[in-house]
Amino acid sequence: MSWTDERIQTLKTMWEGGQTASQIAEALGEVSRNAVIGKAHRLGLQARPSPVKSHSEATVVADPAPALAPVPVVAAPEPVTIVPEPVVAAAPSPPAPPAPEPAPVPVEAESDDEEEEEVAAAPAPARPPQPILRSVGPGGFLRQAPGEQQPPIAPAPPRRLVPAKPSAEIAGKTGLLDLNDRICKWPLGHPGEPDFHFCGDKVNPGFPYCVDHCGHAYQAQLPRRDRRPPPPLPFGGPRVR
């Protein structure tokens, strides 16, 4: 097997979607994890949290780091921030987000003591996806009204996922390979299921989703006191279609 355009496209998409090299290799088949990594680098893809940064860093570090100040903003008193909700994968098998990373959400600088509980829901899958669901601060995420579509939450993979090969895609629907930066990546269904696909509409420029789904993905952050702590949450997590 060689790197055909299709395979490269799959690699790109999955890599950018946060899939691990192993997952990608498995999905592609007939390539090793190393091959995937090697290819990814040759393609210029990169920038991904790596366990290994730099090995034996020479002897003397005569570079005390310049004065860079990438300091994030400190939130305003009554902020109306954006809350990225669904970050699910663009992948044939496990979940992972296209990760457009909508600006780090500034959490109130005040006393954010108390409950630091991430409402990640669902008994963590064997392999935690990428940035799954970024609730903002304590109680920072909003629940949707009943009847409204739930944001697709990373489903717990059944077992060892069968890496649904790219070839096993649904006809007529927007599959993994159809994704690009111009079409809505909002997932419909769940990865691993036979009819899993993506919205496919034209994106809201600057966002990974169409206007409609941006409405689901990004919601105004209410002032703290107006937020309701979300205790319910059915066992196993929501699973809506």
Next chain:
DNA sequence: CCCTGATTCGC
């Protein structure tokens, strides 16, 4: 041990 990605280097 397992996993991860990065890098090297012979092919």
Next chain:
DNA sequence: GCGAATCAGG
């Protein structure tokens, strides 16, 4: 260009 071997962090 490719990818196994190796490295190194979690």
